[in-house]
Every structure is written in structure tokens, then in C-alpha cells.
Amino acid sequence: MLKINGRTHSEAMHLLSLALQAEGGKDETLFKFDEIRKVLEKADYDELPNLDGFRLPKNNLAGFSNSDVGYLNTILPWSSYLVDHDGRTFGNMYNSEKRATPERLNDPRIDRLANFVEDPSSKQVIEYGCFEGNHSAQLCQAFGSVLAIDGRIENCVKTLLRCWMLGLTPTVECLNLEEAENLQQSDLCCHIGVLYHLSNALPHLWEVLTKTSEILLLDTQVAKPEQINENLNFNDQSFGVYRYIEKDIAFAPFAGMRANAIWLTPETIKQIADQAGFALLEEKVVEQRNGNRGRFYFKRRD
Numbered sequence: 487m488l489k490i491n492g493r494t495h496s497e498a499m500h501l502l503s504l505a506l507q508a509e510g511g512k513d514e515t516l517f518k519f520d521e522i523r524k525v526l527e528k529a530d531y532d533e534l535p536n537l538d539g540f541r542l543p544k545n546n547l548a549g550f551s552n553s554d555v556g557y558l559n560t561i562l563p564w565s566s567y568l569v570d571h572d573g574r575t576f577g578n579m580y581n582s583e584k585r586a587t588p589e590r591l592n593d594p595r596i597d598r599l600a601n602f603v604e605d606p607s608s609k610q611v612i613e614y615g616c617f618e619g620n621h622s623a624q625l626c627q628a629f630g631s632v633l634a635i636d637g638r639i640e641n642c643v644k645t646l647l648r649c650w651m652l653g654l655t656p657t658v659e660c661l662n663l664e665e666a667e668n669l670q671q672s673d674l675c676c677h678i679g680v681l682y683h684l685s686n687a688l689p690h691l692w693e694v695l696t697k698t699s700e701i702l703l704l705d706t707q708v709a710k711p712e713q714i715n716e717n718l719n720f721n722d723q724s725f726g727v728y729r730y731i732e733k734d735i736a737f738a739p740f741a742g743m744r745a746n747a748i749w750l751t752p753e754t755i756k757q758i759a760d761q762a763g764f765a766l767l768e769e770k771v772v773e774q775r776n777g778n779r780g781r782f783y784f785k786r787r788d
Contacts, residue, residue, distance in 0.1 A: 490526075492565040497525050532581060535587055540587065546651060547574070564644065565578070593621060613634045613635065615636055616634035616642070617636065622656045638660075664742075675704075677694060684747055688727075692721070701767075709726075756782070766784055
């Protein structure tokens with residue numbers, strides 16, 4: 487089945503929003519709609535993979551009609567998707583290279599976080615960067631309560647919708663972590679794919695650690711020694727960092743909220759965690775297409 491991918495959908499929806507908010511009268515509005523037509527003319531149509539192995543167990547999605555699910559797939563610019571028990575897709579792939587296969591709601595990183603906890607159902611977890619609610623849904627199934635946070639209002643809406651349709655109820659908050667102070671306290675923290683999009687990565691990491699009572703799961707791009715291009719002072723120390731330029735795309739769902747971001751080295755991350763009173767439980771750094779990716783589990787020392 488060929489369909490317009492999520493990247494094209496996001497760009498078209500961004501232009502539609504501008505068209506509907508245009509204040510220059512009919513001519514400006516029609517000009518914006520002509521821009522949408524140009525986007526659709528060069529649109530990418532991607533083939534969905536075989537979906538049989540990705541079907542979720544029977545769940546609350548079964549209560550929604552095909553037209554309901556199709557309508558929700560259309561009015562929101564999804565960049566990830568699920569496949570329900572009946573083989574229907576809920577959401578959309580971003581493109582043929584990114585988020586091309588369906589989400590399974592069984593991320594082993596979250597399973598591992600739960601394994602470190604004696605009674606997961608009694609724990610509160612904060613998720614930074616809820617995106618479209620896939621991890622939020624899994625966290626809701628594993629832990630007692632979930633506060634899901636994202637800086638983009640559309641991601642908060644998609645998280646609420648996706649979880650509601652699955653019969654799950656996280657608390658969702660729209661919060662720009664570039665400006666946030668006094669983060670909430672939590673037992674656990676799930677911090678996947680966010681830190682390397684922040685221009686305030688050092689103070690944010692410190693704040694997260696000070697507000698986490700037990701365990702932090704941190705998964706982020708990390709800087710290689712040869713990438714270090716700047717030194718930053720924090721807590722009376724100097725740290726070598728990689729200042730990264732974010733994609734300048736207004737509708738890019740995977741970019742940060744500012745034009746540049748700070749990537750920390752694994753050594754800096756571990757040093758900051760140690761100074762905040764945490765011991766390293768596990769660490770894994772792998773080389774990926776966009777650079778090195780680090781996964782860390784930290785536990786507060788008794």
C-alpha cells in the first residue's frame with residue numbers, strides 16, 4: 487500500500503496552518519494553498535512493510551471504526567504508527583528511512599528500566615520527550631503513574647490521543663525544557679532522545695538528576711572526542727562539548743526547539759551523574775549513522 491509519508495504530511499499541515507491563520511485576505515490565503523499543492527505534487531509515496539508481525543494484541547482500538555481511525559490519521563501529522571489487532575494502521579511512517587516500521591510498544595530500554603525496580607507498579611515516572619506517546623503507552627503499562635512531557639503542543643495532543651485510544655491515561659504536560667526551571671520530583675526518569683536537542687544540556691541534566699529519587703534511564707547522542715568544538719563552564723568546571731546545529735525546518739518533528747544544541751561526551755554525563763549522587767548501573771555506546779549513541783542507567787546511591 488502506497489501512501490504519503492509523515493514528512494510530507496507534516497510539511498503540508500504546517501502550510502495549511504499558515505494559510506488558515508493568514509491575515510492578508512483571500513490572495514494571501516490562496517497563495518499559501520498553492521504552496522500546499524506544490525508540496526503534494528512532489529510528495530513522497532512510501533510502501534508500508536508487511537504488517538502481520540507488528541499487530542498489537544486486541545485492545546481499545548477495536549472500539550473505533552475504520553473511518554474514525556482514518557480521520558485521525560489525516561487531521562494530525564503523525565511520524566510513527568501502530569498496527570492494531572485487525573491490521574489497521576494508526577498514525578504514519580515519517581519516511582522510508584525513519585520510523586518506517588510500526589511501533590510495538592515493547593521497547594527493551596523501558597523493559598530494562600522496569601527490571602531495576604522491585605515494585606514498578608508503585609513507582610511514578612517522568613518521561614521527557616513523549617513525542618507521539620509510544621513510550622508513554624509502554625510506561626503506563628509498566629509503572630504506577632506517568633507524567634509525559636514534550637515541548638511541542640502537537641506531540642502532547644498526539645500522546646493524549648494515542649494513549650486514550652489504547653485505554654491508557656498518562657498525565658501530559660507541554661513544557662519547553664529550554665526554559666523550564668524547578669522540574670517535578672519523580673521516582674524514575676525516562677529520558678530518551680531529548681538531551682542532544684537541548685542548548686542547555688548541562689544544567690538540564692543536573693536538574694533532572696537532582697529531581698530523580700531512584701533511577702534515570704538516559705538515551706542520547708553523545709559527542710566523540712574529535713567532535714568537541716567548545717568548552718562550557720558549569721558548576722565551576724570546564725567541559726568539552728560538541729555544539730550541533732539543528733535542522734532549520736519549521737515542521738521537523740525530530741529537531742530541537744532552538745537553532746543549536748549541545749552534545750555531551752559519555753565521560754561528562756557520568757561525571758555529572760556521579761557528582762549528583764548517582765552510580766552507573768549500565769552503559770552502552772554504539773556508532774550510528776548520525777554519530778555515537780549512548781544509553782545509561784543511573785541509580786541514586788544510598
